[in-house]
Amino acid sequence: MHIGPHTFSGRFFLAPLAGVSDRPFRAICREMGAAFAYTEMVSAHGLIHGTSQTLAYLDRDPDEVPFAVQIFAAEPEVLARGAAAAVGAGAGIVDINMACPVRKVCGTGAGAALAREPSAVEAAVREVVRAAGVPVTVKIRAGWDDGSVNCVEVARAAEAGGASAVALHGRTRAQGYSGLADWSLIRAVKEAVSIPVLGSGDVWSAADALRMRRETGCDAVLVARGACGNPWIFRDLKASEAGREMPGAPTRDEWVGTVLRHVELQIAHRTRQRDGETRTAAEGHAVRELRKHLLWYTRGLKGGVHFRRDATVADTAAGVEALLERHFPPGAPFAFDPSLAAREAIAE
Ligand SMILES: Cc1cc2nc3c(=O)[nH]c(=O)nc-3n(C[C@H](O)[C@H](O)[C@H](O)COP(=O)(O)O)c2cc1C
Secondary structure, X not given: OEEOOEEOOOOEEEOOOOOOOOHHHHHHHHHHOOOEEEEEEEXXXXXXXXXXXXXXXXXXXXXXXXXXXXXXXXXXXXXXXXXXXXXXXXXXXXXXXXXXXXXXXXXXXXXXXXXXXXXXXXXXXHHHHHHHOOOEEEEEEOEOOHHHEOHHHHHHHHHHHOOOEEEEEOOOOOOOOOOOOOHHHHHHHHHHOOOOEEEEOOOOOHHHHHHHHHHHOOOEEEEOHHHOOOOHHHHHHHHHHOOOOOOOOOOHHHHHHHHHHHHHHHHHHHHHHOOOOOHHHHHHHHHHHOHHHHHHHHOOOOOHHHHHHHHOOOOOHHHHHHHHHHHOOOXXXXXXXXXXXXXXXXXX
């Protein structure tokens, strides 16, 4: 699987996820076997002005190559300048968000609103490709609403503008994150363009991801909510790609180890962002930032309700570890159900 000159070792990627696909979570998913991972959407305006939040979005592991930054803005020239700034900060692939359904974003003409008019898509992609000098990918939705499903035209326009790949989330903007993604549209886009197509929508398990590939012919699958609380989905997919038996749900010790590693990575991430913040303050912030992940990791687990109640006041790594030991003690029955982990990962 290739995007421009970049070759990937597998076909299962972590999707761009606002508030989720930061450096720590990308690292966890890549360690599990994700072949590639996008940053969350980053404002092109923020990239141009170098805001501190933007710098946090650009934090990456040195071995994250290519580094893929997703950008959003309404105006092609702003996207182009933002793309150039992202490349200056190390991006080897720039993705343009034409999929975000949020009113605040669409109201400015960015996100899904950008894809309402295919000719505007082509022009915007062309300008970004020229400014970036690295492969540009585009993430789109099925269309604005049921009455304007235009993903095939938009994907063709992106290709004509010079995009190196197109990712399709098979829901309309009007659907948001509800209802079902229409995978037949992923197939239709795959048949309409010759650049790689990445499929997205309703991938809750490794079996779903494999089925999406089979049913749509997409070149790669973006795992989104299905990875929240269940990065082991990538371990299964990696095993499947290698022709090995899928290891399935983690043991209690593997699970605890991953949760604690995530806590450590989050603290390190926060510490790098906040010059001058004490270690204690950085740790407290990081653990609070991680609460949504702790919720997802413990969904459906015996002991999870009590853990989550106590986790609302935890603000140190040692505190989280103590809660894990108390509520999920070694030797006690442990039945992690991957299908439950992500079900509460709702959008913004
Ligand atoms: C919490 C959350 C944040 C998201 N943030 C982004 C984003 O920043 N950029 C983007 O292109 N898509 C974003 N998405 C959409 C996902 O990448 C994906 O296309 C969508 O969730 C459909 O896949 P799923 O049904 O398997 O979750 C987000 C989705 C969720 C749930």
